[in-house]
Amino acid sequence: MVTEIRVKSPADFHVHLRQNEMCSLVTPLVREGGFKLAYVMPNLKPPITTTDMALKYRSELERIDPQTEFLMTLYLSPELTPDEIRKAAGVGIVGVKSYPRGVTTNSDGGIESYETYYPVFEAMQNVGMVLNLHGEIPSDHSTNTCVLNAEAKFLPHLKLLHEHFPRLKIVLEHATTRAAVEAVKSLGPTVGCSITAHHLALVVDDWAGQAFHFCKPVAKYPDDREALREVIRDGMFNRSRRLNAIVNNVPIYYLYNAGHPRFFLGSDSAPHPASAKSTSTPLDGCAAGVFTSPILLPLTAHLLESFGALDQLEAFVSTNGRTFYCLPPSVFETNDVLLRKTVEKVVDMRFVLGDQVAIPFMAGKRINWEIAG
């Protein structure tokens, strides 16, 4: 039985670090959860729409935790120009995040149609910036569109974007459905897909009447969760030689059963004040988001082990994402994390700083791995 695992430079390719006091609370918890690389979402109030805002935000984050590497993104909006893209790429901003209007936290300024952004995407393709997609279309009951099929109905947009911009790196974020997994697998090596830890655990039953498990996209059917688990555990079903990625113009082939290399961890860790996760009347819905940062690596090990994919842990939390983003693993061994099997680890009930209280996923429950060093 495996009782220790050394993971080479884990990287969380989708995380919400918020603002003000909540930011001070949750930013150091990325490292506490085993990660020294955070790919930071731009949906603040106001959203991070310019290079200058992103740099300012990054310096705030670095002040809070100088030991974590923060990769920054811009919020796709009409303000964004090809010139701004080139400026952003020049100072190391990595991606642009697209939110469909009104679908999740602080997405009121999100996109409605992609065509107006084609000049921006063209510029991104040329400078090597990544397009990160929140892959849902807004609910529209007249067309039977709701939170359950919002992702599946988004997939044609993903395919179209990839068709128009085959060299543009696109990440379908926080996939939750078998349809999304199949779509990404069917597309070329420039299309990647992040998967959260909590979507490997939850199905619709879990957020039915449980606000702390409610997030966007919502967790779907058991068979959808199975598809996420399968693609991590044995993504290359046919076990045949197949092109899976091109890194620095070198084609990479996979021969054996293994997790699919274009699928990787992006936690979408999304803390909210505990009060915002509760409902006291039928008037106020609760905020969408599951907070996993403080336990992310042990949790991911715990979950992968539960479905027989523990041997894919490093690929899923580090190698696959770093390869897609062309970020080589850290050469410093200090960035490795040692996980140890445990029977005693109970997740903290809450994390507190001043007035801010954030309640983590699996609060009060046991997980089977802990960080040893």
Place this chain on the structure above:
Amino acid sequence: MVTEIRVKSPADFHVHLRQNEMCSLVTPLVREGGFKLAYVMPNLKPPITTTDMALKYRSELERIDPQTEFLMTLYLSPELTPDEIRKAAGVGIVGVKSYPRGVTTNSDGGIESYETYYPVFEAMQNVGMVLNLHGEIPSDHSTNTCVLNAEAKFLPHLKLLHEHFPRLKIVLEHATTRAAVEAVKSLGPTVGCSITAHHLALVVDDWAGQAFHFCKPVAKYPDDREALREVIRDGMFNRSRRLNAIVNNVPIYYLYNAGHPRFFLGSDSAPHPASAKSTSTPLDGCAAGVFTSPILLPLTAHLLESFGALDQLEAFVSTNGRTFYCLPPSVFETNDVLLRKTVEKVVDMRFVLGDQVAIPFMAGKRINWEIAG
């Protein structure tokens, strides 16, 4: 424009009146909501499994509100014998409620397989008792069964029961899916179907992160809600002459476009203490149930009007259900209710008695009808 409607003796064919102080709070609210007939569910702690318990419960309810007629049901469980069925029918107990094990509030003692109950169903068929089905199978993630398909997967059981006991009156309670509507329509005149008011309003988006809209069965896709609305508004799509019910051995035919006569209101009004509808940690889920009793008739008028079915109000809230249950409309005009159009009616934020607080559906929101007398 219709500004007043007189509704002949409204009847709520599915309501939870609870126990103790909560019972004292909610029972009078049935009449406040426009109903003097309540078909009472037996899922108390302990469940109402015998005639004597049902009679005792009925006398408690009558003591709380002597002006309301309470029709009683037994909880289907291994204790129930054909002899008990005959005893129950002899004192006017109307139905037997079947809960799949573990699916909803106080259903831990629910059924797992119907075959062991065939002698009981045989006796019910002979004495004319009604079988009320909570039509969901328990979640089983290994077979992709979850709250979203639990009702559709139950329907083969309904069809089989009807096949074995074609003379047994069966009600599929609180239907939420197009599949359920189609199944009931396809079956014989002894199979009816109740529909709640809130399922005419809600879809999955509404209970995603809103505990007060969480109930079992959960509200489904917009197209499922549309099927519920359609069957009330224009259930007989083909407008042809068709046998729809047999009442006292007289076949009844419908010739024109109208709501389907085997579909009727059963509110499934299910109050819980306000505290039980909130979640403060990921450990405690919230109770399933939407509380509609205090506003039921105005709310139903409001909703039917919203989808063009106001002319079906009396059929839906009185005639159809009474016909199915062979309960003629009251001959007393005092049981009629006059509804008046309004623009000022805002639903109370809460109903309180002593320590008990119950928060109604649409608390704080405007509905367009009110009870005038």
